[in-house]
Amino acid sequence: MTQPNFDTLLARYADLLVHTGVNLQAGGKVRVSAPVEAAPLARLVARAAYRAGAADVRVVYEDAHLALALYEDGQDEAVSFVPEWFSREREAMMDDGYASIAIVGEDPGLLAGADPARVGARSKALAQALRPVSEAAASFRINWTVGAVPTPAWAARVFPELSPEEAVARLWTDIFTVTRADQPDPVAAWAAHTERLARLTDLLNARQYAALHIRSELGTDLTVGLADHHVWQGGAETAQNGVRAVPNLPTDEVFTAPHRERVDGWAVASKPLSARGQVIEGIRMRFEGGRAVEFSARQGEDTLRQLMATDEGALRLGEVALVPASAPVARTGTLFLNTLFDENAASHIALGRCYPTNVQGGQTPETLRAAGGNADSLIHVDWMIGTAQTDVDGITASGEREALMRGGEWVLALD
Amino acid sequence: MTQPNFDTLLARYADLLVHTGVNLQAGGKVRVSAPVEAAPLARLVARAAYRAGAADVRVVYEDAHLALALYEDGQDEAVSFVPEWFSREREAMMDDGYASIAIVGEDPGLLAGADPARVGARSKALAQALRPVSEAAASFRINWTVGAVPTPAWAARVFPELSPEEAVARLWTDIFTVTRADQPDPVAAWAAHTERLARLTDLLNARQYAALHIRSELGTDLTVGLADHHVWQGGAETAQNGVRAVPNLPTDEVFTAPHRERVDGWAVASKPLSARGQVIEGIRMRFEGGRAVEFSARQGEDTLRQLMATDEGALRLGEVALVPASAPVARTGTLFLNTLFDENAASHIALGRCYPTNVQGGQTPETLRAAGGNADSLIHVDWMIGTAQTDVDGITASGEREALMRGGEWVLALD
Numbered sequence: 125m126t127q128p129n130f131d132t133l134l135a136r137y138a139d140l141l142v143h144t145g146v147n148l149q150a151g152g153k154v155r156v157s158a159p160v161e162a163a164p165l166a167r168l169v170a171r172a173a174y175r176a177g178a179a180d181v182r183v184v185y186e187d188a189h190l191a192l193a194l195y196e197d198g199q200d201e202a203v204s205f206v207p208e209w210f211s212r213e214r215e216a217m218m219d220d221g222y223a224s225i226a227i228v229g230e231d232p233g234l235l236a237g238a239d240p241a242r243v244g245a246r247s248k249a250l251a252q253a254l255r256p257v258s259e260a261a262a263s264f265r266i267n268w269t270v271g272a273v274p275t276p277a278w279a280a281r282v283f284p285e286l287s288p289e290e291a292v293a294r295l296w297t298d299i300f301t302v303t304r305a306d307q308p309d310p311v312a313a314w315a316a317h318t319e320r321l322a323r324l325t326d327l328l329n330a331r332q333y334a335a336l337h338i339r340s341e342l343g344t345d346l347t348v349g350l351a352d353h354h355v356w357q358g359g360a361e362t363a364q365n366g367v368r369a370v371p372n373l374p375t376d377e378v379f380t381a382p383h384r385e386r387v388d389g390w391a392v393a394s395k396p397l398s399a400r401g402q403v404i405e406g407i408r409m410r411f412e413g414g415r416a417v418e419f420s421a422r423q424g425e426d427t428l429r430q431l432m433a434t435d436e437g438a439l440r441l442g443e444v445a446l447v448p449a450s451a452p453v454a455r456t457g458t459l460f461l462n463t464l465f466d467e468n469a470a471s472h473i474a475l476g477r478c479y480p481t482n483v484q485g486g487q488t489p490e491t492l493r494a495a496g497g498n499a500d501s502l503i504h505v506d507w508m509i510g511t512a513q514t515d516v517d518g519i520t521a522s523g524e525r526e527a528l529m530r531g532g533e534w535v536l537a538l539d
Numbered sequence: 540m541t542q543p544n545f546d547t548l549l550a551r552y553a554d555l556l557v558h559t560g561v562n563l564q565a566g567g568k569v570r571v572s573a574p575v576e577a578a579p580l581a582r583l584v585a586r587a588a589y590r591a592g593a594a595d596v597r598v599v600y601e602d603a604h605l606a607l608a609l610y611e612d613g614q615d616e617a618v619s620f621v622p623e624w625f626s627r628e629r630e631a632m633m634d635d636g637y638a639s640i641a642i643v644g645e646d647p648g649l650l651a652g653a654d655p656a657r658v659g660a661r662s663k664a665l666a667q668a669l670r671p672v673s674e675a676a677a678s679f680r681i682n683w684t685v686g687a688v689p690t691p692a693w694a695a696r697v698f699p700e701l702s703p704e705e706a707v708a709r710l711w712t713d714i715f716t717v718t719r720a721d722q723p724d725p726v727a728a729w730a731a732h733t734e735r736l737a738r739l740t741d742l743l744n745a746r747q748y749a750a751l752h753i754r755s756e757l758g759t760d761l762t763v764g765l766a767d768h769h770v771w772q773g774g775a776e777t778a779q780n781g782v783r784a785v786p787n788l789p790t791d792e793v794f795t796a797p798h799r800e801r802v803d804g805w806a807v808a809s810k811p812l813s814a815r816g817q818v819i820e821g822i823r824m825r826f827e828g829g830r831a832v833e834f835s836a837r838q839g840e841d842t843l844r845q846l847m848a849t850d851e852g853a854l855r856l857g858e859v860a861l862v863p864a865s866a867p868v869a870r871t872g873t874l875f876l877n878t879l880f881d882e883n884a885a886s887h888i889a890l891g892r893c894y895p896t897n898v899q900g901g902q903t904p905e906t907l908r909a910a911g912g913n914a915d916s917l918i919h920v921d922w923m924i925g926t927a928q929t930d931v932d933g934i935t936a937s938g939e940r941e942a943l944m945r946g947g948e949w950v951l952a953l954d
Contacts, residue, residue, distance in 0.1 A: 185600035
């Protein structure tokens, strides 16, 4: 049996983003965003969308090097300037029902030398301008998904020991593996996988734990109270427009909303986190009453501090997610330095805004807040705490403990 | 003496686009458009703009392969669909005074296999949507300029006998030569060059010829009546915002507005024309009373017919431009297959809309029309008729002839 060649795999991956990722309907419209380096995949995604009967495809190319130029050579006024019309086109697309396929792949360390205060100021200004868009995405108003392309700079960070060509090829191999693009029928494989995740979320939703208790050999000892009427999600989700889509390819997590005032103890990172063009390593953070009261990082602490200074909600959790240590991403043995992948290799938590869909009836900020959700923040930053020696218990309302994970693996029976 | 290396030349070219091209002022804003393949230059342009004190730089990447995907795989509805909000962001930038640096470089034959009817339908729909933007550009409401990057596909069409790397390198060499980026002080060289062109336009404006008579050995024998109160332009222009800029790099033409009802005789192309992703060769066109009444092309005739079917104005001339056969672009000996360059190697005419700035007091459609300008068309397509054996006479209102060019060269004395 011969392996499909690269072009075949790339076309399959494009099909997967269109069909499984956003599940584009005939006559549907779609926005595709991608780094300039990802043009070959973006073109295939456009073709796949047109073949699926798309009424319109808008491709928007992004270039993080322009931000680097701004941070290095721009005036202060330019750094914080966001035109008044900045988000209007994206809002118009949202209103017109455009699905969204976001392709990521920027160099995870591109902005390591930039002034964290400049990066923080601009990131906050952009997040404010895009708030209507990101809130709509968080509440899954339209179907969206995220994929990735190994840019040479990203691949070189992941595999510094390989030649540039080998690094890109190796990262593609890993991406095709964990997205199942290398399987004979990727769409069918995804249907089976999301079905398994649905059974898991059904079980957890039926339990309605008051809290989770997470411990690892690295020092994590964290009790995460869960929001009232919380909903576990994972795999496929039905957007408000009725389309059932898979927001992340790959995805192996099940996740829900913590209670913003009921998180206590230590969280210790098990993997580096790439955020704002900087790799943040060795995070240790202590929570009291839901609020991060002390934290440190071996590398990138300034960036972490900038992130957490965004607003009060940035000091509290908006997500807790459980991922087995044997998940496909973890099995590759690759540290991707990209959250789309690394968060699917380890249980994790996120600082900042929760997903309204993780709380029953949580579609308004008021109801979300009333249930204990962390409704108000401009950020949502996941970071990994799970390991192959992580134990997770569910704690019921009456204080009983039930084992959910032992040694990083599920101990729930999926019948 | 050593030649500057490629990176130095590229950075100089970026500086030239910012300083000579749009003459960006401190605190000014600029929009940069570029093919995805041109990201390295776009990044340098952004840096040069930030260093010049730009208040904002917006880079928009374009990708003609997406149009190819649409023409090959899209539904008919998708081909003609343009969102209602399509031009709003560009209009907002125009209103906010953003200068514009357009970097071109697409494969001149990319759409050769696409259905000309589809290409024509979409081009017309886009031109209609962008009409406010292109009219504002034509009347030089804001300062703008055009530069180029040799994409591999473009370079391969220009130098099919070279390897891909050699073709790109050779095309860069030609571009650096004709844009004077390879000179020790390109900005000063451009100042001297635009000064020479200004003396030439001053002389021509003082003459106020009623018509030009252009003849070549290829069969061109064309009388081009000029609009009343026409203005010759060339080199630098002052935009309505008061900024003096150079709209094309390179530029060696002086040009003005024909009278839309006073063009008679044969025009025969001296070079291929790249338009709408198709190379059109061997155009022959006969005018009567300003209107093209017959035409043919050896290659790409369908595309030419689609262009001319856009509207009534597409059958009439909006520009006549004189370029000496010894201009720097011509001296390279390269056929660029890109109008930015090829129109600066040969005298040319343009079908479609004229520039309001080519008629004294022509800033409104009414005054422009009253002077005989071709005010109403969605297109403006230049094509080359000049050769090294072309003679041009100016004909005065009283019918006297004055020699302007002989054997493709100016015979006017520049004082």
